[in-house]
Amino acid sequence: MFLRNETFKEFIRFYPIITGLVALHLVLWLLGDFLRLAPIVELKNWGVGVNALILDGQYWRLVTPIFLHADLTHALFNSFSLVLFGPALEQMLGKVKFSIMYLAAGIAGNLGTFIVSPDAYYAHLGASGAIFGIFGVYVYMVLNRNDLIDQSNAQIIMVIFILGLFMSFRPGINILGHLFGLIGGFAIAPVVLKNARSFSLWQLRAKHSERRDDDEITFNPNRWKNRRMPGAGKGTGKKVFWCIIIFLVVVALIGRFF
Known part of the structure; x- marks a missing residue:
């Protein structure tokens, strides 16, 4: 679920919402913080x-x-988190439900900050609350819908969730946004996960291939070659492990130097 095997073109085609969010983060930084365009x-x-x-x-x-960031490091970190953890959920929920969940969790984080924060002039921005909403949905899966997530991915989610929650208490982090975003994602999970299916890159590729075949009405005798069957790729566990380790190293470096 969290090891990206897609090509760049596949990623854009399979996960349009994640792609759009990351592009928006970077474009707003480029135009606003780097080029300093007045509008x-x-x-x-x-x-x-x-x-x-x-x-x-x-x-x-x-x-x-939800869509704004303080600087490039902030935008890159949240974009990286989206690319790593968002695609599986976008495929499982679909574009509409994923968008609703993402906005609901982000608003919950900002609303919680507004209600609970004692500082009337406290300023905050960033997609972290919405991203913690993604974690909230995954945590709900681990606790109540283990038909949607296998044990190894459930362990990864819980480790990342605990570490992310722990790091939220660092100075300068909007802990309220993180906590209420998490609560928002967990609360809406039963609704958006209704009729959801577990993530399958193989099925996703097959689905998009069938759409192309319908449009082009051609026969490709090699269409089923190189497709990974369900249950294949059992050796990816170590790759997932090292992907998570790299993620944690990046988090630690950002926390140390920024």
């Missing part, structure tokens, strides 16, 4: 979550911080 800089100022301004009636600030 984008103003857009960022207009969208940052500030409790006092939300209280004053600027309720859009409960939504807009």
Whole structure:
């Protein structure tokens, strides 16, 4: 689930919502923070979550911080987390349910920050609350829908979840956004997981291949070659393990130097 075997073109085709979110993160950083285009800089100022301004009636600030980031490191880290953990869930839920879950978790994180934070002028931004919502859905799977996730991936999720929660208490991190985003994802999980199926890259490739065959009405005698059958790839466990280790090293370095 968390080892990316797709080509770049496949990733874009299979996971359009994740692709769009990552592109949005990077484009907003490029135009606003790097090129300093006035309209984008103003857009960022207009969208940052500030409790006092939300209280004053600027309720859009409960939504807009989900798509904004403080700097390139912040945008890259959240984008990396999305690329690693989001695709499987987008395929399992579908584009609409995944989008609803992502927005609901992000809003829950921002709403929790607004309600609980004692600082009226506390400013916050970033996709972390929505990403913790993704973890919330996975945690619900581990506890209540283990038909959707195997034991090895369940162990990975729980380890990453505990470490991510622990690191949320570092200075400068919006812990309330993380916690309430997690709660939001967990709460909406029973609804969005209804009729969901476990992640299968093989089935995803087959599905998109069938669509191309319907459009082109051609016969390819090699169409079933090189396709991984269910149960294949049992040797990927070590690859997943090292992928997670690399992720944790990146997290540690960011925490150390930024």
